Amino acid sequence: MTKGALRAPGIAPMGVNRNARDPEVMGKKRRRKFTAAYKLRILEEADACRLPGQIGALLRREGLYSSNLTTWRRQREEGQLKALSPRKRGRKPNPDRHLAKRVAQLERENQRLRDQIKKAQKIIRVQKENLRPRADLPSQARNRREQLIRAAVQWRTEVGTAPACDALGISRATFYRRLKSATKPANSPSPPLALSNEKRQTAMDPPHCR
Numbered sequence: 001m002t003k004g005a006l007r008a009p010g011i012a013p014m015g016v017n018r019n020a021r022d023p024e025v026m027g028k029k030r031r032r033k034f035t036a037a038y039k040l041r042i043l044e045e046a047d048a049c050r051l052p053g054q055i056g057a058l059l060r061r062e063g064l065y066s067s068n069l070t071t072w073r074r075q076r077e078e079g080q081l082k083a084l085s086p087r088k089r090g091r092k093p094n095p096d097r098h099l100a101k102r103v104a105q106l107e108r109e110n111q112r113l114r115d116q117i118k119k120a121q122k123i124i125r126v127q128k129e130n131l132r133p134r135a136d137l138p139s140q141a142r143n144r145r146e147q148l149i150r151a152a153v154q155w156r157t158e159v160g161t162a163p164a165c166d167a168l169g170i171s172r173a174t175f176y177r178r179l180k181s182a183t184k185p186a187n188s189p190s191p192p193l194a195l196s197n198e199k200r201q202t203a204m205d206p207p208h209c210r
Contacts, residue, residue, distance in 0.1 A: 032063075036081045039072045122159050123167045145170075149178045
């Protein structure tokens with residue numbers, strides 16, 4: 001066979017590996033995959049850029065294109081990136097526990113309002129029972145004042161001293177003064193050997209006056 005003879009098709013020349021990759025044929029570039037967390041971080045950095053050229057520097061640093069930012073912004077607005085973000089570790093919030101806490105708070109508030117209503121009703125009752133037309137005579141006025149003070153003493157344990165005095169129109173100073181005098185201990189009895197006033201005066205008189 002001469003040097004210029006044709007080779008049979010499909011037969012490689014001697015010393016040539018048919019399975020070797022042609023150096024002129026470039027392999028396909030692997031497509032980069034970006035996580036949702038990465039996209040959100042890059043978008044936050046891009047949103048923080050204020051000076052000209054900062055976004056371009058960011059894209060060159062990360063090897064990205066402006067189309068990437070456009071697509072990721074749209075995904076962020078649609079909520080896709082949030083749905084794909086990794087969930088935080090730890091115990092998940094319990095909505096039932098939050099609801100129970102709120103219900104307990106409302107029950108305490110309702111109880112406080114009910115107590116206030118009962119207190120107001122008692123004050124109205126005190127006023128109806130004790131606030132009548134004022135007496136004209138001084139003796140009647142004194143009796144009426146004593147009656148109001150006794151009513152305030154009776155109701156202070158249920159509605160409080162200040163509300164009871166305000167409802168009955170009694171000054172708290174008068175109330176406490178009257179209460180103090182009512183609880184003051186009685187005068188201690190005289191000792192057995194103590195002289196009476198008459199005998200004490202006789203003992204103090206001069207002899208010629210006796």
